Amino acid sequence: MQEKFEEFYNYYQKDINMYYNELKANMKKYIIQSILISLLLSCVFVISTYTLISYNLNIFKLDILLCIAFTVVMLGTAFVRLKNDRIKKNEKIILDIIKYISKDSSAVYYKDKMINQKHIEEMELFNLHNLKYGGENYISAKYNNNNMNFADMDIYYYKDKIDEKTLYDKNGREYIQKITRKVKKTVFSGCYISATLNKKISDHIYLIPNNLEDLFINGKLNDYITYSGNLIELENLDFSKKYKVYSENEIQARYILTLNLMEKINNIDKIFDNKKYIVFKEGRRFAICIENFKIEDIRKATLPFSYNSKNKKENLKYIFENIFNLFEIYNILDLGNDVYIK
Amino acid sequence: MKYIIAIIIISIVLIILIYNTMLSKRNKLKNSYSSLDVVLKRRYDLIPNIVETVKAYSKYEKSTLENIINIRKSADECKSSKDLENVSNNYNSFISDVIAISEKYPELKAGENYLNLQKVLFDVEEQISAARRTYNAHVQNYNTYISFFPLNIFASIFGFKKYDFFEINENEKEMKL
Incomplete structure (x- = not known):
């Protein structure tokens, strides 16, 4: 790098x-x-x-x-x-760096645009019937002929919270006033990355963070995360510690999640050590949602005021490194290896 | 007396549960075997295409050609994972021949037909690998279950036997066109 x-x-x-x-x-x-x-x-x-x-x-x-x-x-x-x-x-x-890394002069970066809600719905990872979706910082670039899209994504819902306040009436008697207010609860906040996979499948495969159930009250998880299928136990122990794999078709799940790919997915942790959701969708679609990583943070990491500042190169490196890492997913997962020749 | 009847009923229910679990695990195993069989046959169905692609560069003797065609036939007659392994070994020696021919003729290796075949074969091999892993995972699950005490006693009474893993020899891992 x-x-x-x-x-x-x-x-x-x-x-x-x-x-x-x-x-x-x-x-x-x-x-x-x-x-x-x-x-x-x-x-x-x-x-x-x-x-x-x-x-x-x-x-x-x-x-x-x-x-x-x-x-x-x-x-x-x-x-x-x-x-x-x-x-x-x-x-x-940021746009210049994207164009430099992807070598795609038609690459785009829009601050106020987000990934199409229909696309997110089609991936069927988050239950958008019960949740709200927001996003920004949309990036789209062709990297080695693979259409890659990145954007910040927030999935949240509002919950009623009742506050109780003790008050006194004219006669000095105590009474409790209940005030209901809406509280925002975040289900996911991070970066959404979609790309084209080098294998074709006919079923869904979901990779859900292993400790996800701990974060939600029992029974509520399926209201927010819409994974389906049977739990499949795979051979890579490190991988199984991090993810739970769900699919209706066990053979297809193993066809996609080869020993090699599981190792590669483990390697993504070297650059994004955050919680990740991964979906392989019918056809060749594929998406990774990385929690707590936002393009907005890169956007705000501006170069210093002074040309002679020591931080000038450091700040530029921070921006470059983060964008480089986004595209690095392509190389780590070997998405360009369409011919399957090692 | 009541206790004895209760113990008998509980035992019967437990035995039924154990039997059903064993049966369900064995059925899953058999299903995955069928899937493995299907993709292996898909692999052998490609043999005529491979022969067609390389025949211009190497004239097969009649006996060799018969042997190659027999691989497909013997794949149909397989009854166990051991039989499949034997057919797989014959196929591997055939693929070794093809690799040797392609090494001799660079124009064959660079040809469109050969490259397309290479893609298809690689994909089929990946499918076989996935089916094999699934089958072996079910075999392990089933074999472990019927090995536990006292389940092993019930397994032998009901005739549930251990299944063999579908092994892949080390050479086969490298055996790609």
């Missing part, structure tokens, strides 16, 4: 310089704008106060004080604008 990053860093030097030149220009622009607007506002305020109220005031002192106050406020606004600018520019950096 380090080698790839260094390669990218050298390739991207020009863009980084441009990034900082634009940032510098914007900073200057915002500061000048802030000072001018503050000066103008303070003058208008002082003159109007003097004209309207006609107090015996020291106009010069008041003007300076007001100008300072307005400048502080305006600089605060400028700082926020600059921060938003950096996040916007970070979106461009």
Whole structure:
């Protein structure tokens, strides 16, 4: 990875310089704008106060004080604008990295778009009849001819919570008031990755985190996670410690989950050590949901203000590494090995 | 007296449960054997295609050709996993011949027919491997169950016998076109 990053860093030097030149220009622009607007506002305020109220005031002192106050406020606004600018520019950096890694110039990244709900429903992992679905940061790229999609995904529901409050009436008698409020409960929050599998199947195969039952009250799990089929015990012990495999067709589950693939899925932990749900769907569809990993965190990890900051390379490396790891799933699972020749 | 009747009823229910569990495990095992048999036959059905692809490069003697065709026939007559293993070994020696021929003729190896055949065969081998793993998992499950004391006593009374695993020899793992 380090080698790839260094390669990218050298390739991207020009863009980084441009990034900082634009940032510098914007900073200057915002500061000048802030000072001018503050000066103008303070003058208008002082003159109007003097004209309207006609107090015996020291106009010069008041003007300076007001100008300072307005400048502080305006600089605060400028700082926020600059921060938003950096996040916007970070979106461009992310897209550039995606294009660089995937070598797909038509790759897309939309901050406000999410994976189509129909697609999520078709994967039949989360029960969207009972749950709500939200998402953002949609990425789509063709990596070695495999259409890969990534997006942040939140699956949640609202639960009524009753708070009891002890109150006293006019006569000093105690009574309990019940207030019902909605509380958001998250079932899944993380990243959704879908790609094309190199084998064709005719049944569903679900890989559910092994300790999932512990997180839900008994009987509720199926309200949220819609896996089905028989529990299949596979040969790889490390794999079986992490996942429970469900499928209607045991042979097909073993056809997909070869000893080799189970080892590869174990290897995903080296880059994403979070809880994962994996679904193999009819045809060649395949999806991994990685909990607590979000593209939004990458989007917000902006480059530092100063060009000379030591963190500049580190921050860029953080962004590159995370996007690289998303695409690395393709290589780990050997999805390009369509011909099955080792 | 009541206790004796109760013990007898409980024993009968237990024996029925044990018998049904054994039967259900054996049926699952037999089903997985049938699936294994089906995919193995699919593998042998490809033999004519393989012969067709390589025949231009190597003229088979009549006796060799008969032997190859017999692999398919003997696969139909298999009754146990041991029989399947024997047929599988014959098939492997045939595939070794094909590999040897393809090594001699690079144009055969690069040909479209050969490459397509390679894909199909690899897929069939993956299916066989999956079916074999499933069968062996059921064999292990069943054999372990009927080995436990006192279940082993009931197993011998009801005639439930241990089944053999379907083994794959080490050479076969590398035996891919």
